Structure formats: structure tokens, C-alpha cells
Amino acid sequence: MRLPSLPRWPLAHLPTPLEDARNLSAALDGPRILIKRDDLTGLALGGNKTRKLEYLIADAWEQGATVIITTGAAQSNHCRQAAAAARVAGMRCVLVLSSADADPPAQGNLLLDYLLGAEVHFVRDRSERQPEMERIAEELRRQGERPYIIPTGGSTPLGASAYVAAAFELTQQLIANSWDVSRVYVTSSTSGGTHAGLALGARLCGDPFQVVGIGIEADAAAIRDVVLPLANATAEFLGVDARLGPDDLRIDDRYVGPGYGIPTAECLEAIKLAAQTEGLLLDPVYTGKTLAGMIDHIRNGEIGREETVVFIHTGGAPALFAQADALMASLKR
Numbered sequence: 013m014r015l016p017s018l019p020r021w022p023l024a025h026l027p028t029p030l031e032d033a034r035n036l037s038a039a040l041d042g043p044r045i046l047i048k049r050d051d052l053t054g055l056a057l058g059g060n061k062t063r064k065l066e067y068l069i070a071d072a073w074e075q076g077a078t079v080i081i082t083t084g085a086a087q088s089n090h091c092r093q094a095a096a097a098a099r100v101a102g103m104r105c106v107l108v109l110s111s112a113d114a115d116p117p118a119q120g121n122l123l124l125d126y127l128l129g130a131e132v133h134f135v136r137d138r139s140e141r142q143p144e145m146e147r148i149a150e151e152l153r154r155q156g157e158r159p160y161i162i163p164t165g166g167s168t169p170l171g172a173s174a175y176v177a178a179a180f181e182l183t184q185q186l187i188a189n190s191w192d193v194s195r196v197y198v199t200s201s202t203s204g205g206t207h208a209g210l211a212l213g214a215r216l217c218g219d220p221f222q223v224v225g226i227g228i229e230a231d232a233a234a235i236r237d238v239v240l241p242l243a244n245a246t247a248e249f250l251g252v253d254a255r256l257g258p259d260d261l262r263i264d265d266r267y268v269g270p271g272y273g274i275p276t277a278e279c280l281e282a283i284k285l286a287a288q289t290e291g292l293l294l295d296p297v298y299t300g301k302t303l304a305g306m307i308d309h310i311r312n313g314e315i316g317r318e319e320t321v322v323f324i325h326t327g328g329a330p331a332l333f334a335q336a337d338a339l340m341a342s343l344k345r
């Protein structure tokens with residue numbers, strides 16, 4: 013197993029806390045709910061990507077990189093954390109952000125990208141991201157720079173390895189507290205590194221819990237087509253024999269709503285409930301929908317009252333400010 017010997021650039025505050033959300037549990041008349049606070053990884057408002065960036069930035073450094081190039085949506089949490097991580101490592105950061113709006117408002121994550129000194133390039137469509145990153149990398153090479161491209165979400169086998177490590181971290185916390193957890197809820201996306209790493213990590217820990225991925229975009233089949241090969245490529249990369257099959261991945265796509273980044277009424281309700289019971293700030297793109305899925309599983313009886321479940325808070329609260337209107341409208345209802 014290569015994981016302990018992989019180079020890591022220390023960026024995150026680890027282990028992240030695992031908190032007992034008693035008020036949330038009582039409000040739902042539900043199971044014990046533990047919240048794994050990966051929103052508190054600490055780098056420039058934190059989030060799940062900081063774990064991945066510890067490995068990716070170390071790799072970039074080893075390759076002599078001078079500039080990080082990465083990509084996402086205009087409100088990408090990954091891009092904000094990558095911009096901060098590049099700064100810590102003394103590198104420049106170029107972000108290729110897709111946005112239907114040619115000049116999106118400097119709010120939330122985008123505001124922080126500018127503050128962190130990232131060089132921002134906009135493209136209109138997701139499909140233009142990769143070619144644009146390659147074009148910029150070529151141009152930078154001609155200028156004598158050494159660019160390092162991080163694909164969407166840092167979801168490579170190296171990046172996903174961080175969530176294999178997170179599964180070990182969580183399992184140790186559960187053992188130390190004698191918490192017997194049945195399920196771990198996490199966002200599942202078409203980037204997929206977090207779900208892939210956790211699912212593989214759980215397998216390597218002896219499957220102490222089921223990982224339940226709640227889709228926030230696309231449908232379950234499309235997400236599985238990304239997460240499954242990534243989990244198995246990560247296993248190969250780490251030099252472990254374990255392999256996952258399609259039935260090993262639980263992905264529930266019933267809470268996506270109209271699409272990526274468009275909050276549903278249930279998502280906004282979940283954000284409000286988390287804030288007003290636990291003082292916990294979720295986000296409108298990822299964790300709000302994920303908690304909405306978990307709440308529905310509690311209400312429809314899929315999760316029994318006697319169970320203990322974990323919700324992985326992967327961060328993203330800066331995007332709340334970019335969706336202030338939708339949030340305020342829901343608070344007034």
C-alpha cells in the first residue's frame with residue numbers, strides 16, 4: 013500500500029472534527045447524526061479539496077511546477093482552494109472557469125479567487141475547459157514556466173487517495189469513540205474523487221459502514237461511470253488488490269432537481285435546518301442537496317431511529333453568498 017509513502021504538502025488541519033449533531037437529530041426525530049467537519053480543513057475557508065490538494069501540490073512541486081492550472085464552474089470551491097494552495101507553495105495559479113455569463117459577479121468563491129491572485133479565464137461551456145487549459149499550458153511553456161494541470165475537482169487517483177486516507181481517519185475516530193455507524197452520507201458528483209476514495213477506503217477498512225452517495229448533478233448511471241473506474245484506478249495506483257463492482261456503489265440521484273448548482277426547495281430547507289439547529293453552514297450546490305437526501309432517507313424510514321449515521325460536510329459555504337437571492341426567498345416563505 014503506497015498511501016503512507018505518498019508525498020504530501022501539509023495544507024489541511026487534520027483530523028477534522030467528528031461532531032454529534034444532537035439538535036439536528038432531535039429536530040428530525042431521527043437517528044444519531046455525526047458530522048465529519050471536512051468544511052474545517054482550514055485552507056482559505058476549507059473544504060474537501062484541501063485534502064486532495066495536499067497530494068496534488070506535493071506532486072506538482074516534485075515535478076518542478078511553477079504554475080498550477082485548474083478548472084471548474086465560476087463558483088468552484090475546488091478552484092478557490094487550489095488558488096490558495098498554489099500560493100502556499102509559492103506558485104502562480106491560473107483558473108479556467110465555465111460560466112454562461114461572460115462576466116459573472118465577483119461574489120462567493122470567485123471573489124476569493126481574485127483575492128488570492130488567481131489569473132481567471134472564462135469559457136462559456138464545460139466542454140471548452142480542457143482545451144483551454146491545454147492552450148494556456150502551451151503558452152506558459154513558451155514563456156519558460158512549468159505548468160501543472162489539475163483536472164476538474166482534483167479527481168485523479170492521486171487526489172482520490174486523500175479520501176482513502178480520510179476513510180481511515182474516520183474509522184479511527186469511530187473506533188476511539190465506540191460509535192457503531194451504519195452509513196456514511198457524502199456528495200456524489202461527476203468529478204467523483206471524494207466518493208471514489210471513501211468507497212475504496214471503506215473497503216480497505218473492512219467495510220465498517222456503507223457509503224451512500226447523494227447525486228447533485230446528472231443521473232446515478234452517469235456518476236457511477238465516473239466513480240467506479242476512478243475507485244479502481246485509485247486501488248491500482250495505491251497497489252492494493254481490492255476492486256469495487258457496480259453494486260458496491262450506492263448512488264441516489266433523486267435529489268438533484270433541475271441540475272447542477274440549481275438548489276431545490278428541499279436543499280434550501282436542509283440548509284436552513286442545519287443552520288438553525290447546529291449553527292452549521294452548508295452550501296447550495298453540494299452539501300445542501302446531500303443533507304436533503306439524508307433527511308428524506310430518515311423521513312421515509314430507510315434509516316432507522318436506532319442507527320448512527322455520518323454526514324460528511326465537504327464545505328462550500330462561500331457559494332451561499334452567490335445564491336443570496338434564492339436563499340432569502342426561501343427564508344421568507
Ligand SMILES: Cc1ncc(COP(=O)(O)O)c(C=O)c1O
Pocket residue numbers: 059060088089090164165166167199200201202203204205206207295298299326327328
Ligand atoms: C463542497 C463540495 N462538496 C463536494 C464536492 C464533490 O467532490 P468531488 O469532486 O470529489 O466529487 C465538491 C466539488 O467541487 C465540493 O466543492
